[in-house]
Amino acid sequence: MEELARTIREDLRGASKYLAFRLGNEEFAVPVGRIREIIPWQDITPVPQAAFYVLGVINLRGKVVPVMDLRLRLGMAGQERDARACIVVMQPDAKRTQSPIGVVVDAVSEVLQIQPSELEDTAALANGWMRQGYVSQIANCKGKVKLLLEIDSVLAGQMDETGALEAPEPAGRGKG
Amino acid sequence: MQREAQLLRLLDAVLGSVFATLPVAGTARLASHRQELAVQVQRTAECARELAMPGTEGAARHLAALLDPDDCSGDLQPRIEEQAERLQALAERELEARMMAAAPPAPSGPGMPWSDFVLESREHLANIEAELLRLENTPDDTEAVHALFRSFHTIKGLAAIAGTETAREVAHQTENLLDEVRGGSRAVSSGLIDLALASADFLGEVVAAAEQIDRGEGMEIPENAGMLLDQLHAALNAPARSRPGSGTRAKSGGTPAERRIGASAVKVDTAKLDQLVDLVGELVIAQSLVRLDPALLALDDPGTAKNLNRLGRITTELQKTAMSLRVVPVGQTFRRMARVFRDLARESGKLATLETVGEDAELDRTIVERLADPLMHMVRNAVDHGLENPEDRVKAGKPGEGRIRLSATHESGNVVIEVSDDGRGLDRDRILRKAIERGLVKEQAQLTPAEILDLIFEPGFSTSEQVTSISGRGVGMDVVKREIEKLRGRVEVRSEPGKGTTFLLKVPLTLAIIDALVVKHGENRYILPLFTVREILRPGGQTINTVEGRNEVVLVRDRVVPVLRMETLLGDSVLSLRGGRARTTEESVLVVVESGTRRVALAVDEVLCKQEVVIKSLGDWIGRVRGVAGGAILGDGGVGIILDLDGLMGKEGYGLAA
Numbered sequence: 054m055e056e057l058a059r060t061i062r063e064d065l066r067g068a069s070k071y072l073a074f075r076l077g078n079e080e081f082a083v084p085v086g087r088i089r090e091i092i093p094w095q096d097i098t099p100v101p102q103a104a105f106y107v108l109g110v111i112n113l114r115g116k117v118v119p120v121m122d123l124r125l126r127l128g129m130a131g132q133e134r135d136a137r138a139c140i141v142v143m144q145p146d147a148k149r150t151q152s153p154i155g156v157v158v159d160a161v162s163e164v165l166q167i168q169p170s171e172l173e174d175t176a177a178l179a180n181g182w183m184r185q186g187y188v189s190q191i192a193n194c195k196g197k198v199k200l201l202l203e204i205d206s207v208l209a210g211q212m213d214e215t216g217a218l219e220a221p222e223p224a225g226r227g228k229g
Numbered sequence: 230m231q232r233e234a235q236l237l238r239l240l241d242a243v244l245g246s247v248f249a250t251l252p253v254a255g256t257a258r259l260a261s262h263r264q265e266l267a268v269q270v271q272r273t274a275e276c277a278r279e280l281a282m283p284g285t286e287g288a289a290r291h292l293a294a295l296l297d298p299d300d301c302s303g304d305l306q307p308r309i310e311e312q313a314e315r316l317q318a319l320a321e322r323e324l325e326a327r328m329m330a331a332a333p334p335a336p337s338g339p340g341m342p343w344s345d346f347v348l349e350s351r352e353h354l355a356n357i358e359a360e361l362l363r364l365e366n367t368p369d370d371t372e373a374v375h376a377l378f379r380s381f382h383t384i385k386g387l388a389a390i391a392g393t394e395t396a397r398e399v400a401h402q403t404e405n406l407l408d409e410v411r412g413g414s415r416a417v418s419s420g421l422i423d424l425a426l427a428s429a430d431f432l433g434e435v436v437a438a439a440e441q442i443d444r445g446e447g448m449e450i451p452e453n454a455g456m457l458l459d460q461l462h463a464a465l466n467a468p469a470r471s472r473p474g475s476g477t478r479a480k481s482g483g484t485p486a487e488r489r490i491g492a493s494a495v496k497v498d499t500a501k502l503d504q505l506v507d508l509v510g511e512l513v514i515a516q517s518l519v520r521l522d523p524a525l526l527a528l529d530d531p532g533t534a535k536n537l538n539r540l541g542r543i544t545t546e547l548q549k550t551a552m553s554l555r556v557v558p559v560g561q562t563f564r565r566m567a568r569v570f571r572d573l574a575r576e577s578g579k580l581a582t583l584e585t586v587g588e589d590a591e592l593d594r595t596i597v598e599r600l601a602d603p604l605m606h607m608v609r610n611a612v613d614h615g616l617e618n619p620e621d622r623v624k625a626g627k628p629g630e631g632r633i634r635l636s637a638t639h640e641s642g643n644v645v646i647e648v649s650d651d652g653r654g655l656d657r658d659r660i661l662r663k664a665i666e667r668g669l670v671k672e673q674a675q676l677t678p679a680e681i682l683d684l685i686f687e688p689g690f691s692t693s694e695q696v697t698s699i700s701g702r703g704v705g706m707d708v709v710k711r712e713i714e715k716l717r718g719r720v721e722v723r724s725e726p727g728k729g730t731t732f733l734l735k736v737p738l739t740l741a742i743i744d745a746l747v748v749k750h751g752e753n754r755y756i757l758p759l760f761t762v763r764e765i766l767r768p769g770g771q772t773i774n775t776v777e778g779r780n781e782v783v784l785v786r787d788r789v790v791p792v793l794r795m796e797t798l799l800g801d802s803v804l805s806l807r808g809g810r811a812r813t814t815e816e817s818v819l820v821v822v823e824s825g826t827r828r829v830a831l832a833v834d835e836v837l838c839k840q841e842v843v844i845k846s847l848g849d850w851i852g853r854v855r856g857v858a859g860g861a862i863l864g865d866g867g868v869g870i871i872l873d874l875d876g877l878m879g880k881e882g883y884g885l886a887a
Contacts (some may be wrong), residue, residue, distance in 0.1 A: 098860070098868040099870075102798075115509075152850070
């Protein structure tokens with residue numbers, strides 16, 4: 054509750070707190086309210102027949118939590134993971150009623166405040182991610198560029214009739 | 230809004246306790262009862278103070294003053310009751326005033342207290358049904374009338390808070406009707422029971438609709454409200470005189486004590502319960518990791534060993550307790566059956582009693598819920614097909630009134646539910662004839678009597694020669710069998726011509742835990758439900774054959790069984806994670822598994838062990854993946870994937886429809 058109150062106060066002031074992480078050469082930012090916890094890389098049990106960007110499941114204190122490879126989800130090339138790779142456990146919905154999902158990132162960078170004035174008009178550089186709704190805005194924080202990740206669409210599990218997840222655009226499919 | 234709901238709950242509890250005081254015998258018990266009541270009344274006063282309802286608060290304090298546990302004279306009781314009723318009246322008036330003062334809530338606005346309404350009402354509705362059926366059976370049961378009155382009263386309050394005027398009005402009118410019964414100016418009649426049941430049904434529909442809003446869907450208030458209200462008004466205005474005379478009675482094996490359980494129960498969100506069970510499961514794993522820690526074992530210290538053992542015992546006990554939280558008595562479902570039974574017997578014009586036994590047998594909540602439909606179907610069958618008409622029964626030398634019995638008993642890790650009737654029994658000749666007609670068996674087939682009876686579970690079989698409005702709607706016993714098998718249970722039927730039919734449903738106590746075979750393939754472990762495993766074998770070179778040069782089959786006890794290599798199931802994504810070279814089928818271990826009548830030999834690298842595992846969902850996000858039933862956390866904290874054999878062997882699975 055206190056955390057929520059703080060977030061609300063900050064929202065009223067206009068600034069919001071974000072967790073920034075790295076994926077390849079890009080820096081992404083996600084509102085801290087959506088982050089449950091950050092856990093180190095660990096063995097992931099693969100799930101047969103799941104969507105290609107689903108790495109598998111892990112045991113998070115007795116709960117079976119699915120883990121997604123964000124690189125593959127965003128159509129980036131897969132890469133060897135180093136010791137800084139970790140799993141960011143995120144909340145797919147703001148109301149926190151759904152079960153959390155682990156998201157693998159290359160490295161977590163920092164927690165930062167982003168002011169509304171730091172958000173750039175991005176219509177001119179709308180790339181694939183923005184068209185697909187995965188990135189909503191771009192922040193320019195003191196010369197460093199952060200892509201604001203749209204968790205709702207990235208973590209959305211679009212079910213088709215068979216119940217399997219629909220894969221994102223096949224173009225730019227990475228290799229795990 | 231929550232405060233108001235709380236106040237209503239408290240009032241309900243107080244009134245319940247006040248009227249339950251009468252049968253309490255003995256000074257000591259009366260004292261403790263009054264003490265308990267005093268606490269509830271105090272809390273009511275507090276709640277009223279917070280709500281700024283001075284009248285209610287005053288009445289509650291007055292009542293509290295009367296509840297001196299030292300004064301155990303019976304003379305006090307009428308005054309206590311009088312004060313309790315005054316408290317109720319005042320609270321009602323003040324609450325209503327509050328509701329008027331507050332802006333009427335928009336029926337679909339966000340933040341409505343629907344969940345309170347839904348949760349509370351649901352419970353009261355279940356009680357109402359049970360009590361009404363009881364009242365019909367014993368029309369002079371004043372306690373049942375009191376309980377009914379209170380339940381309708383509470384629902385009325387909840388409906389007012391939630392802002393559904395129609396529901397409030399229906400509850401209110403029904404309450405008035407019951408008030409007349411309570412006051413002795415109206416007798417219990419089957420018409421009255423019917424009407425009260427109709428009100429309860431209507432309120433149930435409103436609750437269901439409210440639940441939909443809670444889920445963000447639109448609300449549709451049921452439409453028959455006008456008619457129902459007209460009936461209620463008509464009944465209230467009609468002179469009150471009629472007698473119980475219906476042919477059906479539901480007899481319950483429950484005792485008054487059982488109905489008082491609610492008083493000491495706590496309502497808990499199931500999500501919290503699941504989390505508790507998850508965490509305890511983790512604790513068990515953590516505990517076993519500590520106990521087996523080589524560093525600790527190397528200590529070889531008797532004190533440490535003793536403490537670790539103690540930790541182990543407590544953890545096991547804790548796990549048992551946690552698991553027991555998920556179970557509920559089967560009685561709730563039985564009570565629903567009583568209602569179905571009553572309506573059916575009415576409709577079919579048969580005379581019958583329903584007897585329920587073993588309502589306190591406990592089962593996993595999910596199983597209890599999923600048993601309801603199959604049970605309802607079987608009760609339906611028993612009334613519609615099982616029992617004869619009263620005339621036929623008398624002709625056959627049996628009492629005109631039929632008997633249907635629902636019972637539940639524990640039997641070695643399972644619960645056996647029995648649905649039996651004393652009707653005409655199953656006609657084996659007719660079953661066989663029908664089965665031949667439908668092409669289910671060959672004409673010259675030699676079947677044992679038991680095998681003939683089992684034919685009724687075949688898909689597409691229905692013995693009813695005339696389709697009635699009650700059964701014969703295309704759902705047959707095959708559906709019942711399938712549903713029970715989904716619960717990992719079994720159905721059996723026994724029948725004696727002229728004497729009756731008995732169905733036995735054997736279901737496990739819980740769905741959360743299964744006996745499993747853990748196998749290893751590549752880096753990963755997979756879990757097979759043990760009850761599907763028929764055989765484990767190492768193939769010799771000569772037993773593996775190929776069909777069309779690619780599909781492998783193996784001969785197991787002269788039966789051709791297709792081989793399913795794990796690679797086929799797992800797909801490329803998992804293979805790429807797997808180091809080393811794939812083993813050939815000859816080098817693998819074959820686990821022969823069975824689902825329905827189909828068998829498949831799974832080729833895996835190793836069979837690890839047999840153990841109990843707790844089934845966990847992989848979450849909505851991954852969705853339902855074909856061939857995967859869930860995950861389980863293994864002894865070392867890793868996750869194993871539970872394979873779903875139905876999915877694996879399904880027609881569209883891997884073309885293994887053998």
